[in-house]
Amino acid sequence: xxxxxxxxxxxxxxxxxxxxxxxxxxxxxxxxxxxxxxxxxxxxxxxxxxxxxxxxxxxxxxxxxxxxxxxxxxxxxxxxxxxxxxxxxxxxxxxxxxxxxxxxxxxxxxxxxxxxxxxxxxxxxxxxxxxxxxxxxxxxxxxxxxxxxxxxxxxxxxxxxxxxxxxxxxxxxxxxxxxxxxxxxxxxxxxxxxxxxxxxxxxxxxxxxxxxxxxxxxxxxxxxxxxxxxxxxxxxxxxxxxxxxxxxxxxxxxxxxxxxxxxxxxxxxxxxxxxxxxxxxxxxxxxxxxxxxxxxxxxxxxxxxxxxxxxxxxxxxxxxxxxxxxxxxxxxxxxxxxxxxxxxxxxxxxxxxxxxxxxxxxxxxxxxxxxxxxxxxxxxxxxxxxxxxxxxxxxxxxxxxxxxxxxxxxxxxxxxxxxxxxxxxxxxxxxxxxxxxxxxxxxxxxxxxxxxxxxxxxxxxxxxxxxxxxxxxxxxxxxxxxxxxxxxxxxxxxxxxxxxxxxxxxxxxxxxxxxxxxxxxxxxxxxxxxxxxxxxxxxxxxxxxxxxxxxxxxxxxxxxxxx
Numbered sequence: 001x002x003x004x005x006x007x008x009x010x011x012x013x014x015x016x017x018x019x020x021x022x023x024x025x026x027x028x029x030x031x032x033x034x035x036x037x038x039x040x041x042x043x044x045x046x047x048x049x050x051x052x053x054x055x056x057x058x059x060x061x062x063x064x065x066x067x068x069x070x071x072x073x074x075x076x077x078x079x080x081x082x083x084x085x086x087x088x089x090x091x092x093x094x095x096x097x098x099x100x101x102x103x104x105x106x107x108x109x110x111x112x113x114x115x116x117x118x119x120x121x122x123x124x125x126x127x128x129x130x131x132x133x134x135x136x137x138x139x140x141x142x143x144x145x146x147x148x149x150x151x152x153x154x155x156x157x158x159x160x161x162x163x164x165x166x167x168x169x170x171x172x173x174x175x176x177x178x179x180x181x182x183x184x185x186x187x188x189x190x191x192x193x194x195x196x197x198x199x200x201x202x203x204x205x206x207x208x209x210x211x212x213x214x215x216x217x218x219x220x221x222x223x224x225x226x227x228x229x230x231x232x233x234x235x236x237x238x239x240x241x242x243x244x245x246x247x248x249x250x251x252x253x254x255x256x257x258x259x260x261x262x263x264x265x266x267x268x269x270x271x272x273x274x275x276x277x278x279x280x281x282x283x284x285x286x287x288x289x290x291x292x293x294x295x296x297x298x299x300x301x302x303x304x305x306x307x308x309x310x311x312x313x314x315x316x317x318x319x320x321x322x323x324x325x326x327x328x329x330x331x332x333x334x335x336x337x338x339x340x341x342x343x344x345x346x347x348x349x350x351x352x353x354x355x356x357x358x359x360x361x362x363x364x365x366x367x368x369x370x371x372x373x374x375x376x377x378x379x380x381x382x383x384x385x386x387x388x389x390x391x392x393x394x395x396x397x398x399x400x401x402x403x404x405x406x407x408x409x410x411x412x413x414x415x416x417x418x419x420x421x422x423x424x425x426x427x428x429x430x431x432x433x434x435x436x437x438x439x440x441x442x443x444x445x446x447x448x449x450x451x452x453x454x455x456x457x458x459x460x461x462x463x464x465x466x467x468x469x470x471x472x473x474x475x476x477x478x479x480x481x482x483x484x485x486x487x488x489x490x491x492x493x494x495x496x497x498x499x500x501x502x503x504x505x506x507x508x509x510x511x512x513x514x515x516x517x518x519x520x521x522x523x524x525x526x527x528x529x530x531x532x533x534x535x536x537x538x539x540x541x542x543x544x545x546x547x548x549x550x551x552x553x554x555x556x557x558x559x560x561x562x563x
Contacts, residue, residue: 007402008382008451013371019386020242022413026208026233027272028096030240031057034278038251043275044086045282045299047169047179049162051086053278056093063094065200066190070125070151074099074207077121077216080262081105081114081128081136083285084270086160087192088261091127092271099208100124103216103228104262106548107132114139116225119147121216121420130154130183137186154185155192157285168294175286210234216420217264219361228420229361238413239364240272242385244279246369247303247330247355251278254327255303256296258284258310263549265334268365269305287550289314293323300327307550308338311354312486315345316509325350330372334358334380339480343377357381358455362429362439364414368453378477380445380453387412388436391447397431400446405456405471408445409438444471461554463492463500465532470502472554478529479504482521484512487544491558493537504535505557507544 012018023029031053034043039054072078078095080102082088095102105117107129114135117123126136126149133154140149157179165171171179185191208214214233218226244250257270274281282299284291287310295301311331314320331346331354338354346352357369358380367389370381383389387410391400394407409431416439418426431438444462445455456471463470472490479488487507495501504525508516518538525534545553 006383006388006451007447007449011371011374011382011450011452013373016245016371017385020238020245020413022234022237022241024210025237026096026206026210026212027214027236027240028093028206028208030272030276031060031093031096034275038278041278042280044089044257045280046086046160047162047171048164048166049086049160051089051160053275056086056089056275059090059196060093060097061202062196062199063090064097064202066153066195066198067094067098067100067125068203069198069200072098072100072124072150075101075213076124077101077103079103079105079117079121079123079126079128081107081109081117081126081132082155083107083129083157084257084261084266084283085129085155085157085285086283087127087155087157089271089275092261092267093275096208096214097202097206099206099212101213101216103218104267105218106260106262108548109135111135111138111142115142117218118143118149120225121228123149125149125151125153127153127155130156130185131178131181133183133185133189137189152186152189153192153195154189156180156182158182159192166298168298169291171291172288175288179285208233210237213417215267217262217267217361227422227425230417230420231364232417235414235416236268236272236364238385239268239359239366240276243268243273243366244277246384247332247372249273249277249279249303249330253277253279253302254299255279255281255305256284256292256301257281258287258292259305259307260549264361265305265359265365265549287313289317290319293317293320293325296328297324302327303330304328304332306331306333308333308342309487309546309550309552311338311346312342315342316486321349325352328352331355332357332369334366338378339477340377341481355381358453360441360443362416362441363410363412364416367410367412367414370452376452378454380455382452383410383412385413387414388438389453390433390438391445391453394444397433399433402447402449405444405446408441408443408453408455409433410441411436411438415439461558463490463502465495465498465500465502470533472502475502475504475525475529475533475535478533479506479521479525479535481528482524484508484516485521487552489544489552489554489557490535491554491561493561494563495536501537502533502535503537503539503561505539505541505544507541 035057042050493503
């Protein structure tokens, strides 16, 4: 039970239960139920083509039979290596129907990286996009015979495209060429259409139980190769069920599935939650602000899980005022705090608020969220259903009072079981307090008097300027208030006197380039934040490096800075 002394409970939405009655079933069963309830309803739209719930179930069953025919057994691992598309849904639920485990892999990985996702989890089969099949084949060929894959199944994105894409959904030329491409496959790879045409039925009824492993997403952490986070049907079900309750979703909802499905947030809100709810999603394989605006307008999208960079980019479109966003009722996201200036524009121009949340791969996406009816800006929100979180001293692990910065630790039904084949890392990731097991997030934050959580930064991302501690994310959020700043990333720079000083790498808005100088940004910052926080160095860049899930890769920029 949640301790009654947590202050956020005084602000808990009256419409919501404190804890969920989570189904004691598998993720596959969620599809069975929705397909029985809504057989002819689209589960997904893809550039004008629809995939119904009945079609999703039938294709997933056929593909599950194909997987089993290629040696996939209960508990075996199957990697998914492709961008957002209806095939991702079919593949995911085929693996669930085969009682196996999905290993989602970032499609930006190259040959030298991909081998790890075969050898570490012991992957049996890879389902990938046709343009990525050579990467899989080459990585596989480099392995010892006993480590190699049993099969590679490749799909063209065009396999699910309509014959004629509506004019308002026609992708940009480069994206269109990519989607319609038909590259040759490596020897031995199977085409998607051939696997489905085989018409193989699953061998026997589903066997998966709630505590069986279902998903093995990898997280980079701070050191070493990426580690797999073990999630069962039971740890994935709370957010699958709770996300809709929190955000007013129902079977009538229409969501924009643009957050990458390989990412834990995309898995929850683009693969699991819509199927559980029986709702419809509009799939966008790669972020494109013009397409996103037109898709929201055409399909009357009601729910959009996004990251701040998407909203910022949408505002940068010359056509954004022509997009009809009136259907949107719920905007949510995380990964980075929403800049106040951007949030105010959303409110002023579209009447929309953003309910920010917080979570990690280890917590199956959200462990905290802002209630839509009482959201706070640039805030993680409060612990959600069944979750208890504390802010503790990173060294002593003693709980800290409101207002003091420490490490956030979290306990809840969505917390993972541990790191795959890394017992020492698993042991180090957890701490027990008052008989309850908490996950150490590695994130620094604080709690306000209402029990809402605020992040300051990663535990190891802090600038020490003459003894003053500077949290880079705080400076970044302030920089977004400058009318010329489109994006900003703050890192530490070496300083002979202060030890470290604050450096901001800034992407200017197009209209400001060539007219605004670095010194003007510095002067503006010094007028709006404490002297020790204000950047003493500003460097302009054409773009900031981003991960496959759209987060700014601040570590890469920090590593490139001379120390």
